[in-house]
Amino acid sequence: MTHPVYINRIAAFLPGEPVDNEHMEQVLGQVGERPSRARRLVLRRNGIRQRYYVLDPQTGVPRWTNAELTAEAVRGLTGTEVDLADIEVLACGTTMADQLAPGHGVMVHGELGNPGCEVVSLAGICAAGVAALKYAWMSVLSGQHGNAVATGSENASTLMAARNFATENAARVAALEEHPEIAFEKDFLRWMLSDGAGAMLLQDRPNATGLSLRIDWIDIHSYADRLPVCMYAGGDKDADGRFVPWRHYSSLEAALAQSAFALKQDVRLLNDQVVEVSAGHGLRDTLTRHPLSATEIDWFLPHYSSQFFRQPLYDKLAECGLEIPFERWFTNLPEVGNVGSASPYLMLEALFNGAGRLRAGQRVLCYVPESGRFSSAFMHFTVVEA
Structure with missing residues (x-):
């Protein structure tokens, strides 16, 4: 027997003050002897106006860990009706935890200190x-628990700091001008990724007052069976394109010397496949399980890393028979940047807590692609009122 599940609270934690495009290099640090020439090229195309960093703007020292960011978001869920002591399940997702082991979730639990x-x-x-x-x-759906907390969080700026990058050369900047998709390597990641965390409280009953989001379904599909690794850290590709994990290097020093721990992106593979696979194949596979029409969707929340993908995504949705007009799209990418696994939480938080945006009966579709080895996620919610 299954039970309806409702998202009753959503909280976000964005560290420090927002950093605009003109000041981000001051926080991340300058690579080499002169300011980045690639920065403006990347920012012009990704549409991001500001973002948040855990790094102290004066010293560059991290002020929060990933676990601390996440704990702050979870604390934002608590109030008169819900206390930390009431949490029955804590599920935490992130790209890279603060440590190799133990898992991110138990570190968050330790920060919270709840029973x-x-x-x-x-x-x-x-x-x-x-x-x-x-x-x-x-x-909660299975009836094993009455509530659960889910989180998504990132602290990418600790990887994007200048000390982790080599000096750009003129040829590379020229290539960025001619082929903007090349910016989706380290340069793109450096001028786009942001820090932050989001959390959601799920319960087996809707809020006593106000609105809730009923979770209708969540679809996640991997296409790793047909494509190689695209975005990765903790290893590198060899001359044959085979992924070599850092533990297979001759020594830890050798892995460090070859930047095995830097976050990388296979630009050509991304440009060729991300929209077709994550939106095209992903949506077609989802529609076979959950038929939808564009007229049924009141809000479409797409997680994309850059405005560069906005029109291609629209075109692919239309090709798949789900042409949702832009006026029904919602994103806060310009205000918070790409916060990876936290981005869908931050979008839903802004929509859910934004006064007057949602009305009972509306349907929300959220799309989250992943280029790690190409996955696609779609989530469908219905707005309900007490």
Whole structure:
């Protein structure tokens, strides 16, 4: 027997003050002897106006860990009706935890200090937060628990700091001008990724007052069976394109010397496949299980890393028979940047807590692609009122 599950609270935590495009290099640090020439090229195309960093703007020292960011978001869920002591399940998703082991979830639990509960860590990249939400949803859906908390979080700026990057050369900047998709390597990641965390409280009953989001379904599909690794850290590709994990290097020093721990992107593979696979194949597979029409969707929340993908995504949705007009799209990418696994949480938080945006009966479709080894996630919610 299954039970309806409702998202009753959503909270976000964005560290520090917003950093605009003109000041981000001051926080991340300058690579080489002169300001980045690639920065403006990347920012002009990704549409991001500001973002948040855990790094102290004066010293560059991190002020929060990933676990601390996540704990702050979870604390934002509590209030008169819900206390930390009431949490039955804590499901945490992130791209990279603060440590190799133990899991991210138990570190968050330790930061919160709430009484013992079921804790699970979900790994991945952008879809990790969706996986955490699905675990939390299934825990309540099955009747095993009356509530669950799901989170998505990132602290990418600690990887994007100048000390982790080599100096740009003129040839590379020229290539960025001619082929903007090349910006989706380290340069793109450096000028786009942001820090932050989001959390959701799921319960087996809707809010006593106000609105809730009923979770209708969550679909996650991997296409790793047909495509190689695209976005990765902790290894690198050899001359044959085979992924070599850092533990297979001759030594830790050798892995460090070859930047095995830097976050990388296979630009050509991304440009060729991300929209077709994550939106095209992903939506077609989802529609076979959950038939939808564009007229039924009141809000479409797409997680994309850059405005560069906005029109191609629209075209692919139309090709699949789900042409949703732009006026029904909602994103806060310009205000918060790409926060990876936290991005769907931050979008839903802004929509859910934004006064007057949602009305009972409206239907919300959320799309979250992942280029790690190409996955696609779609989530469908219905707005309900007490």
